[in-house]
Every structure is written in structure tokens, then in C-alpha cells.
Amino acid sequence: MILITSLILLSVCAALIILAVFLKKNAFDPTAEEITVDLDGVDSPVKILWISDLHIAVKSKNSMGKYSDDLLARVKWTQNSAGKWKNNWPDLINNSGADLVVFGGDMLDFGSLNNASVFRDGLNKLKIPYIYLRCDHDVMPTYISQLEADEAAKIRDGLCDNSDIITYEFEDFTVAGWNNSSFNITDDGLKKMQDICSNGKPVLLMTHVPLEPKQDTSLSEASRDIFQGRSLLWGYNDQYYWPEYNTRQFLDIIYADDSPVKEVFCGHLHFSWDGYLTDSVKQHVFAAAFEENYGIITVK
Numbered sequence: 001m002i003l004i005t006s007l008i009l010l011s012v013c014a015a016l017i018i019l020a021v022f023l024k025k026n027a028f029d030p031t032a033e034e035i036t037v038d039l040d041g042v043d044s045p046v047k048i049l050w051i052s053d054l055h056i057a058v059k060s061k062n063s064m065g066k067y068s069d070d071l072l073a074r075v076k077w078t079q080n081s082a083g084k085w086k087n088n089w090p091d092l093i094n095n096s097g098a099d100l101v102v103f104g105g106d107m108l109d110f111g112s113l114n115n116a117s118v119f120r121d122g123l124n125k126l127k128i129p130y131i132y133l134r135c136d137h138d139v140m141p142t143y144i145s146q147l148e149a150d151e152a153a154k155i156r157d158g159l160c161d162n163s164d165i166i167t168y169e170f171e172d173f174t175v176a177g178w179n180n181s182s183f184n185i186t187d188d189g190l191k192k193m194q195d196i197c198s199n200g201k202p203v204l205l206m207t208h209v210p211l212e213p214k215q216d217t218s219l220s221e222a223s224r225d226i227f228q229g230r231s232l233l234w235g236y237n238d239q240y241y242w243p244e245y246n247t248r249q250f251l252d253i254i255y256a257d258d259s260p261v262k263e264v265f266c267g268h269l270h271f272s273w274d275g276y277l278t279d280s281v282k283q284h285v286f287a288a289a290f291e292e293n294y295g296i297i298t299v300k
């Protein structure tokens, strides 16, 4: 009798532990960073969601092989972001009342066919417009065969506009997204940015990789503390991303005293930071979505 009772108690305990692990793995309790942008002439407020650095990572037979230990470590590090993208994020987006969603890069942890397909399935559920800025991990074919990389690229590149600068026009301002911003901006991208910035409307710039503030060194210091001495910003003062000719002109537009760019939004660093690039242009870095962070930008 004692033995049976003990076995029953052990079974109940084991079931409770399994349930607790399951609930922890599938818990979804995201944190929103709320940012307000005041622009002249905006009559009715506009709401934009920012989601970056989700790092969707899915195991697949084709992706295992000699990289399987690395791959399993990546899947663990991303904290079930693929499952949360399947089960939670699309509902959050659809119920947010937002006018636009910006996916600010590193949505995939590596450019595999499976990761791209999981991301696409979630995008197909969305009922509001979105911009997808591919960058860094989205395009790196890590852990996969070249064939799978080519197939993944086809899916990924067909998800929305894949121009060098992706725009979304609101009545009183323009959202401009720098696509693939871990590389210097292309001729076409620079030309498009110059055109956008000469049309008289204020601009909000979205980029995966942040820019170096002119005076404030706190963002560089925070990056160096976390990323083994590397300041992962675009800039001239010992930054990881060195601007060549086109990118210098692009940065000149943003840093100009009369810049139409009013605020820059970015990700990449996985921590939150808020400050100024110049006396008049702000920059906000959003924390990572794989840790259930996202942004709500209200423009009014």
C-alpha cells in the first residue's frame, strides 16, 4: 500500500514538473517600449510597431550534420522564439491597432529554408501592413547548404519590398527603412534617400544597425561592454561599421542641422538605449524580441 501511494505521488510530481516546464517554455509575456514622436502637422496619431532581433531558429534535418551542436545551442539561445512567432506574435500585432509594423532585422537567426518558411507563415496571418528590413542574421547562410540558402533567399526576398531603401508614406511624414544596413548603402539607396529627404515631409528612419551619436559616447560604451570591445554602430570614431563614400553622404543628410530625419529607430544591440544623434535628431535602440521586447511608436 505504501509502495502504491509512493508511486502515485511520484507520478503526480513528475506530471507537475513536465507541466511546469511546458508552461514556462510556452509562456508569452512581452514588454512594450513606448516612444512618442511629436511632429508638426500630424492631425490624427499614427501607431507603428517595431519588432527586431527575434532570431527565429528551427531545427531541420538538412541543417544538422557537422553543425548540429552549434545549431542546437542557437535554438536554445533564442528561447523558443520560433514557437512564439507561430503562436503569439501575429495575434499581438493584429490586436495592437497599429497602422504599420516594422520588422527591423535579425528576424531569422540564420538564413535557412525552415526559418524563412516559419517567418512567412506568421507574416501571412498579419492584417496590417509591414516593412521587413533584412539584415545580418536574416541573410547569413550559416549552418546550411548553399542550395537551402538559395531557396531561403527566394522566400525571404519575396516577403515584401526588398529595395535598398523601403518606404511607407503617411499623410504627414515618411517612414524610410534602410534595408541590409550592415553593409554600406548602395548608389540606388542613397539616391532614394536623397529624393525622400527633398520632398518636404519629415522622415523617420528605420535601420537595423544604429548610428554613432555625435556627442554622447554612452551607446558606444554600452556596446563595447557587451560585445567584447566592439562598438557595433556606423561612425568614424573606432566604430565597427566604417562608412564609405555613399554612406558618408547618407550620414551627412541625417546629421545636418536642418535634417528632415526627425528620429532614427534601430535594433541590433539587443539592449534598449534612448538619446540624441545631434542636438535635434533623436535615436532609439529597441531591445531584442527573442527576449519578448517590442516597440510602440506613436507619432502625433
Ligand SMILES: [Fe+2]
Pocket: 053, 055, 106, 137, 268, 269, 270
Ligand atoms: Fe540580433
